[in-house]
Amino acid sequence: MTDARNRWAAPFGWIARAFRVPGEERRNLVQTTKAAVAAVLAWIVATSVLELPQPFLAPYAAVFLVQATVYRSLRGWAQQVGAVSVGVLLAAGAGQVIPSVTVALGLVVFTGLLVGSWRGFGDSGVWIGVTGMLLISYGSATEPILLADRLLETALGAAIGAVLNAVVLPPLHGERLRAATSRLASAIADVLDETAALVRGGEPPEAADRLHDRMRDVRSLVAEAEDAIDWTREGRYLNLRGRRETREEPLANLVTLWPPLAQLIDAVSEAARSEQPFRHPGEYARGVVGELLEALAAVTRSGDPQRLDRCRELVGEIDHLLVTPTDEVTTSIGLGAMALPARRLVQRLHAD
Template identity: 85%
Template sequence: MAGGIRWTSPFAWIVRVIRVPGEERRSLIQITKATAAAVIAWIVATAVLRLPQPFLAPYAAVFLVQATVYRSVRGWAQQVGAVSVGVLLAAAAGQLIPSVTVALGLAVFTGLLIGSWRAFGDSGVWVGITGMLLISYGSATEPVLLADRLLETALGAAIGAVLNAVVLPPLHGERLRTATSRLASAIGDVLEETAHLVRGGDDPEAAERLQERMRDVRSLVAEAEDAIGWTRESRYLNLRRGREEREEPLANLVSLWPPLAQLIDAVSEAVQSEQPIQPPGEYARGVIGELLETLAEVARSGDSEKLDRCRSLVEELDRLLVMPTDEVTTSIGLGAMALPARRLVQRLEAD
């Protein structure tokens, strides 16, 4: 079986690239652009500028084809800045320190220290590495070679950043769509299970299973927040940003998490313990159960007619809460469930 997976997975990956505009296709596009950027940078550096050993040009080009256009532009500034500081550091060490060993050690230490500055980001390590390479190659005392290294890096980084921004600039709509679908389905399932638990009465094991499902939902909420962040970043400086998916439906689903968690806690408390919260009466449980089932349908589909039904059921819960009753603890249990249920309806109305 393991051998079958190894042989069939590449084929399945290619099929998904062709059939589905998702993560696999985006990865293939980025890989192709990185390859093209490296080749173009090498051709320009060798055939046009005739730079000697311009290995930094294709290297920088590959690393500047980033997941978003914004990261490519920011990475270009950070990479060029880090290499520039590294070149100056190597030049100073080469001129002032006769010993190559001492100069190399000082350049690495000072470069890594300077590179830890937040403004350099992930490129900060190249301050020390650039200084080390130039000193070890014997280029630190030759101004022309130092200038060549800086030119190679700026050229390669610029080619990678421009290619990433102009040719099919990356968007993350598929991540947004996937996260929306998964979270909506998970919230709908949890609401339906909660409705079944409310109607079924005393079932501590079911309450424990529901808590486990809620941890799954929390994980999907974190994934959704990450997808929203990537989507927002991918719009910056992106020529295709007008075609991106709307993030509001997913953001609205994420906003359901706090009242959903409160509702599950209230239901679990009512089911697992006798005091201070007891389950409401049979009719009230039926109203809450129907409300949760209807909310599940709205979370999955956004059906406005179903949302109208949710409002009516919330009004019925309000009526039950103000009715005179001798069952004080039952009223407490009903109120504990009704408040987060109302908030769920309000959040879905905002969509």
């Protein structure tokens, strides 16, 4: 009963979040509304202003040009108009020289889809074959006026969709960036805390296996972060609201932590599982490394660069242990294998 109520309430919860939170739900609602408005405007202009007969391509093109970024809308306009133009020319040529509609249809679709596979047309390449097919099947391929109408209504609808998307609340992707930053920072900090516990000896060696599972989760979040950065950069391009977009530098800096973090986990796991030459160093040295990792976790969570001072002090203490052997540092190779990626983590956090 509870599950059924939750399913019925889900759409209302989605709408409530769209109005309450400036997140993905609101962006989707705005884009959907703009697509509907663009379709209506394209239909009104095509029918009432230009008085085009059966201008079904105008609203169709308008809807597809309200895309996720302004750049994609403007690029899509050029690609779509180009694709439809080629489709119209193919249909006109086939209609003039091939008397059989069946043969002309097959040839136009084949040629159109083949030409449309060129990457310069992007996702609009399929329109070459589709436009030619529609014109041939409707018997419009031999009527120049109708061919011109199809091209005009497509250009009109695409232009309305692209302009509306660029002028009215052009889409940004800052919430995706903020969410990816929060998830990745939290995951890296958790892994650093777990690694610190393993270094100190508070976890069994089997914990290294669980740590590697967590690292696969982090790697997935890194891929998500890279995708969010790409969307944010593209969304800012040619966008009238681009200056208001969230900066991607903090997330990009977190992404750079992945290689040294993976190296650190490998060094700690090897030390926890095996004997020489990567045996754990003595208790005091393990405590210093553990404290460093916990401090790095705190910096990652808070984003406070002032906490890095303590991290640098601990890195200096590890360096001192490496060059000043004591009875506790039984294996300097193992400590050195942990120290190098830990140092790189401090350096990359400091670069932010």
